[in-house]
Amino acid sequence: MVQNNIALVTGGSRGLGKDMVLRLAEKGIDIILTYRTQKDEALAVVAAVEKLGRKAVALPLDVSNASGFEAFFSSVATALRATWGAEKFQFLVNNAGIGIHAAFADTTEAQFDELVNIQFKGPFFLTQRALPYIADGGGIVNISSGLARFSFPGYAAYASMKGAMETLTRYQAKELGARKIRVNIVAPGAIETDFGGGVVRDNAQVNAQIASVTALGRVGLPEDIGGVVAFLCTDPARWINAQRIEVSGGMML
DSSP states (O other): OOSSOEEEETTOSSHHHHHHHHHHHHTTOEEEEEESSOHHHHHHHHHHHHHTTOOEEEEEOOTTOGGGHHHHHHHHHHHIIIIISOSOEEEEEEOOOOOOOOOGGGOOHHHHHHHIIIIIIHHHHHHHHHGGGEEEEEEEEEEOOGGGTSOOTTOHHHHHHHHHHHHHHHHHHHHHGGGTOEEEEEEEOSBSSSGGGGHHHHOHHHHHHHHHTBTTSSOBOGGGTHHHHHHHTSGGGTTOOSOEEEESSSBTO
């Protein structure tokens, strides 16, 4: 296995992204994590990674603004050289995202465009820009949602973007196979975080309803997801490619 593996995780300062970062560090992988506005939270995650004996760097990134990606990867290149004496990283985790709850009939064009930019256009062109910096034999992990398989009212636009990411994942796996870069997508079920205003975590009725349609009888926690993403960035997962892996406890079976 390549020494000094490095993973770039977008949206790694909180929620699922934070847990992904920590689980990757536990696997012996160093981290470049991104944040949009919460610099202090990101630096706290860096400190937590360092306590695990790994190196980490936090960089600002707005995934909705593709025009900023060139400058971002200039910062990535600088960080790679300064911190690791390296030119490439091994893994990209496209985690950054938002949730907008709106009925199909009420979804505005502005809401739709925001979701496109963050959930689909952003990772599409960020990954494209990342290709010169990803080492051959590395991997990409995209993030989908259980909502791309089952339907709950209010998520038509959000789930459509995730469905697009699932299709993109297969094309990326096909086209990057010559470089031995594996591409998979992880689809969490409903998770207790502040995502979408914290509705799953803070609304007892919603929490109980989701638990009632989940085979394992509860909603998900951030620590249910990060370990799966980390596993996909390790050598035992080397033959997993172009797969959608749902991590939902068995929702809506």
